Amino acid sequence: MTEFTEIWTYLARDPLLWLTLTLAAYGVGDAAFKASGRKPLINPVLIAVALLAVLLRLTDTNYATYFEGAQFVHFMLGPATVALAVPLYANLGNIRAAAVPMVCALFAGSLTAMISGVWIARALGASPDTLLALVPKSATAPVALGVSDAIGGSPSLTAVLVITTGITGAIIATPLLNLLRIRDWRARGFAVGVASHGIGTARAFQVHETAGAFSGIGMGLNALLTALLAPVLAPWLIGLY
Amino acid sequence: MDVALGNSGLPPMILHLTILLAFQLTGEVISRLLELPLPGPVIGMTLLFFTLMIFPRLAAAITPTSRVLLAHLSLLFVPAGVGVVGHLDRFGSDGLALATAVIGSTALAISAGVLTFAGVARMLGKSK
Numbered sequence: 001m002t003e004f005t006e007i008w009t010y011l012a013r014d015p016l017l018w019l020t021l022t023l024a025a026y027g028v029g030d031a032a033f034k035a036s037g038r039k040p041l042i043n044p045v046l047i048a049v050a051l052l053a054v055l056l057r058l059t060d061t062n063y064a065t066y067f068e069g070a071q072f073v074h075f076m077l078g079p080a081t082v083a084l085a086v087p088l089y090a091n092l093g094n095i096r097a098a099a100v101p102m103v104c105a106l107f108a109g110s111l112t113a114m115i116s117g118v119w120i121a122r123a124l125g126a127s128p129d130t131l132l133a134l135v136p137k138s139a140t141a142p143v144a145l146g147v148s149d150a151i152g153g154s155p156s157l158t159a160v161l162v163i164t165t166g167i168t169g170a171i172i173a174t175p176l177l178n179l180l181r182i183r184d185w186r187a188r189g190f191a192v193g194v195a196s197h198g199i200g201t202a203r204a205f206q207v208h209e210t211a212g213a214f215s216g217i218g219m220g221l222n223a224l225l226t227a228l229l230a231p232v233l234a235p236w237l238i239g240l241y
Numbered sequence: 242m243d244v245a246l247g248n249s250g251l252p253p254m255i256l257h258l259t260i261l262l263a264f265q266l267t268g269e270v271i272s273r274l275l276e277l278p279l280p281g282p283v284i285g286m287t288l289l290f291f292t293l294m295i296f297p298r299l300a301a302a303i304t305p306t307s308r309v310l311l312a313h314l315s316l317l318f319v320p321a322g323v324g325v326v327g328h329l330d331r332f333g334s335d336g337l338a339l340a341t342a343v344i345g346s347t348a349l350a351i352s353a354g355v356l357t358f359a360g361v362a363r364m365l366g367k368s369k
Contacts, residue, residue, distance in 0.1 A: 022316075022319055022320060022323075023316070025319065026313075026315070026316045026319055043315075044315050044316075045315045045316075045318050045319060045322055046322075048316075048319045048322070049319060049322035049323050049325075049326060050326075052319070052323045053323055053326040053327075056323070063323070063324055063327050066320075066323060067320060067324070070319070070320035070323065071320065073316060073317055073319065073320055074317065074320040074321060076310065076317050077282070077317045077318070078262075078265045078281070078282045078285075079258060079261035079262055079265055079282075079310065080310045080311060080314055080317055081265075081282035081283060081285070081286055082261045082262075082264045082265045082268070082282055082285040082286050082289055083261055083286075083289075083303075083306070083307035083310045083311055084286050084307075084311065085264075085286045085287070085288075085289035085290040085292075085293060085307075086289075086293070086300060086303060086304055086307035086308075086311075087307070087311065088286075088290050089290055089293040089294065089300050090300070090304075092294070098358075098362065100361060100365060101357070101358045101359075101361040101362040101365070102358065104357050104358070104361045105354045105355070105357040105358035105361070106354075108353040108354055108356075108357035109350045109351070109353050109354025109357070110350075111353075112346070112349050112350045112352075112353035112354070113346055113347070113349075113350035116342075116345065116346040116349045116350065117342045117343070117345075117346035118342070120338070120341055120342040120345045120346055121335070121338045121339060121341070121342035124337060124338035124341055124342070125335075125338055126335040126338040126339060126342070127335060130335045130338075130339065134339065134342060137343065137346075138346075138347070138350060140280065140283070141321065142280035142282075143278065143279065143280055143283075146278065147278075154331075156328060156331065157328075157331050159321075159324070159325065159328070160325045160328045160329065160331055160332070161339065161343060163318070163321055163322055163325040164325065164340075164343050165343050165347055166318065167322070168343055168344050168347045169347050169351065170315075172344070172347065172348055172351070173351060176348055176351055176352065177351070177355060180352060180355060180356065182355045182356070182359050184358070184359055184362065186358070186362075187354075187355045187358035187359045187362065188355060190354060190355075190358055191350075191351045191352075191353075191354030191355035191358060192351060192354075194350065194354045195347050195350035195351045195354060196347055196351070198314065198318065199315070199318050201314065202314035202315040202317075202318065203315070205311050205312065205314060206315070212311065216286075218354070220283050220286060220287070223279055223280070223283055224278070224279060224283075227278030227279065228278065
């Protein structure tokens with residue numbers, strides 16, 4: 001028993017354990033996704049997060065310790081975002097041809113995300129502080145946190161809302177888009193990227209490369225539009241005027 | 242370009258990651274220097290996109306590496322997702338309102354975006 005405790009003490013402090021478990025948990029999620037016949041509800045991110053959250057709770061490990069291992073995975077988000085330029089470039093012809101629909105869809109999706117989120121929460125009695133954190137939830141995390149801070153919301157609450165928005169988008173996109181009977185991969189990908197940023201884009205790449213490329217543009221453009229519009233819209237939405 | 246892409250002595254994967262990181266780094270520096278409301282990686286993506294338009298052969302070279310990174314983009318969100326679980330209690334008494342707002346407004350935003358895109362594309366197609 002002492003030996004096990006000693007090994008555990010070593011492992012618990014070493015980044016290797018949680019890095020390995022992060023990859024393994026995602027492996028389990030991905031295998032479940034594939035075994036289900038790629039059903040959108042069986043989301044690999046959601047499964048991996050749930051497994052790891054249970055493990056952290058069972059082993060009484062705090063997030064800081066976990067992140068020492070997981071940061072190597074988290075770090076790759078930066079270069080992966082830069083790499084989105086490659087499918088964008090591969091779809092250059094598609095993008096040029098779709099510039100006008102993209103700009104219109106950007107404003108429609110971005111404004112709907114900000115306005116409807118606040119209105120629904122306000123109708124259900126959420127406090128004004130909470131509403132402010134909700135405004136930038138569809139933008140990619142680094143932009144959303146900065147915007148939330150700038151308009152007086154709580155960045156840590158916004159972080160939770162951004163991630164849940166992303167996972168929600170990844171799960172509901174396929175059934176919702178099928179229900180709406182839109183088969184255009186450009187339109188499908190773009191709308192998902194605007195509404196649910198990188199996690200939606202990751203889902204779009206699982207489905208179709210053109211959808212993924214357009215989702216990446218949607219994410220980038222909505223980051224910009226949210227940063228510009230949220231500070232103007234927020235006081236009006238929250239009803240301070 | 243051949244020297245930069247093929248004969249520099251670095252294995253391709255490492256060279257490609259170096260290129261991606263260099264664009265991210267440039268993006269971070271520009272974002273901070275000019276105090277832009279966009280994160281470094283998004284600026285880096287934009288810069289790489291324009292660079293690829295000028296040097297198309299670079300695109301062919303880094304395509305395999307970028308495809309590997311993007312095929313498993315979901316994995317990269319797992320650490321942030323785990324962080325969120327510990328903060329779910331922040332939803333507090335507003336929990337139901339926030340959950341409904343997140344699900345409802347994400348569905349509405351996707352619908353508004355996709356219907357606008359498809360509608361405008363159809364109108365433009367007809368007028369041509």
